[in-house]
Amino acid sequence: MDTHRAGLYPDVAAPGGLVAAMKEAARLRGCDIGPVSPTPDGVAIETARGYVSVDPAVEERLFRMGIRIPGYDWAIGSTDDLGLLVEAVAAWRQGMSFDELEGGFQFLELDEFTRALESGEPTSSQWSDLLSTDFYRRQWNLLRRFHADETLRCFFPTVSHGAVRLQVDRLDGVSRQVLVAELEGERYEVVRVGEPGATWVEVPSADLIACLRAFLTEQ
Incomplete structure (x- = not known):
């Protein structure tokens, strides 16, 4: 991680990268986020509800969360709090309903996403x-x-x-x-x-x- 980004993400740089940082954050919070795989821009986590992607922004501290299924990518929110991000990933992976996710994690914006799913x-x-x-x-x-x-x-x-x-x-x-x-x-x-x-x-x-x-x- 370059010096500028390390300054924005000291909690990511210290353990050696986003994969290690997310695993450590999940351990500290007792969350199960499953296997985390590196990608060119961040990480991806396979779940029964598509791949969850997490990409750190470059110009500001912001972890961007998205969902990927074949032929379809959707950004669903962003936060500067790695711990909160990890908890949201774990909840998504465990199958928490969309309403509960949006209510429990204020940074998630699922209205358009769920409307797109419902419309097919x-x-x-x-x-x-x-x-x-x-x-x-x-x-x-x-x-x-x-x-x-x-x-x-x-x-x-x-x-x-x-x-x-x-x-x-x-x-x-x-x-x-x-x-x-x-x-x-x-x-x-x-x-x-x-x-x-x-x-x-x-x-x-x-x-x-x-x-x-x-x-x-x-x-």
């Missing part, structure tokens, strides 16, 4: 990105078929190792989800991710949409 903005943006990026051209036919279905287009899509993933809750990495791989001859393989004993099963084209709807919406 991240999901819509993700569909648009996948359907317009040449990198995913091999999956376009499958993606278009899913997007044309009024039920399936509501789920959050990603592409993993050539297979299309549909996930019920875009902020919950362990929510109900399926992977679909396209084979030759109008054949598909489907796996219910995270289900005990889950294995790939072959599904004929005519049954694919009904099968996915059943997997993703069953009670």
Whole structure:
């Protein structure tokens, strides 16, 4: 850390960087923030509700907190208090409701973020990105078929190792989800991710949409 930034962040410079500083602050406050990974601008913490990013500002002492999910980045607040920041990260990671987070941590600004989630903005943006990026051209036919279905287009899509993933809750990495791989001859393989004993099963084209709807919406 350069001299100017060290002057702004002595509690970060002393232990050797933001990763160490956040771990120490969490230990002192009895918080569980999970594994902290360095990034070019700060740190990232994987949670079931997306990646939490923390980036220190350059010109003033300010820890900026944001949320990252595939194709979507959102700044949700900033504070000069590292301890308070760590407590907010821990609460986010533990699944505290948005209302409780905003009430308990005054520096968080979640109104626009939650409205975007409720309106389906991240999901819509993700569909648009996948359907317009040449990198995913091999999956376009499958993606278009899913997007044309009024039920399936509501789920959050990603592409993993050539297979299309549909996930019920875009902020919950362990929510109900399926992977679909396209084979030759109008054949598909489907796996219910995270289900005990889950294995790939072959599904004929005519049954694919009904099968996915059943997997993703069953009670």
